[in-house]
Amino acid sequence: MGKQARAIVDLSLKDLVKDLNKAYADEWLAFYLYWYMAQTVSGKAYEDMNELLMKIAKEELEHAGEVADMIVKLGGMPVANPMELEKNANAPYMMPPKNTADINRMIRIVTEAEATAIEVYNKIAKKTLGKDNVTYQLVTHILSEEVNHEEMFENLLER
Ligand SMILES: [Fe+2]
Numbered sequence: 617m618g619k620q621a622r623a624i625v626d627l628s629l630k631d632l633v634k635d636l637n638k639a640y641a642d643e644w645l646a647f648y649l650y651w652y653m654a655q656t657v658s659g660k661a662y663e664d665m666n667e668l669l670m671k672i673a674k675e676e677l678e679h680a681g682e683v684a685d686m687i688v689k690l691g692g693m694p695v696a697n698p699m700e701l702e703k704n705a706n707a708p709y710m711m712p713p714k715n716t717a718d719i720n721r722m723i724r725i726v727t728e729a730e731a732t733a734i735e736v737y738n739k740i741a742k743k744t745l746g747k748d749n750v751t752y753q754l755v756t757h758i759l760s761e762e763v764n765h766e767e768m769f770e771n772l773l774e775r
């Protein structure tokens with residue numbers, strides 16, 4: 617992002633980069649958790665869960681990339697050390713269930729992670745509305761995908 621592009625951001629860039637770095641860490645933890653559960657899930661719903669978790673894991677990884685790109689544009693740097701991801705995240709890493717066939721527990725964990733993501737992006741959207749239109753556009757785009765994720769998993773629970 618050039619000088620003028622940064623100058624029109626009517627917010628503390630440092631604060632904004634900090635918020636985005638927290639979201640960035642959340643995305644990596646979500647990606648890892650979903651991907652891990654996709655690899656290890658067992659039982660009769662194995663195929664469906666594997667497919668759904670893989671699909672959503674890929675979207676979380678895309679979000680991490682989009683947020684990283686925004687951080688760099690704003691003049692910051694995304695968290696470099698993977699050991700620091702959990703420390704920077706908005707919520708602690710949720711361990712997958714020991715019982716790899718416990719689909720209900722998996723769905724509950726994922727719905728909770730999605731609820732956190734919705735809260736986080738909604739907060740950044742409110743903060744950037746009219747103050748940083750570029751970040752606003754990115755976070756509302758991601759927010760709409762997190763809303764879809766929550767819905768997909770909630771639907772599974774209701775079945
Ligand atoms: Fe995400």
Ligand SMILES: [Fe+2]
Nearest residue numbers: 730733762765
């Ligand atoms: Fe998500």
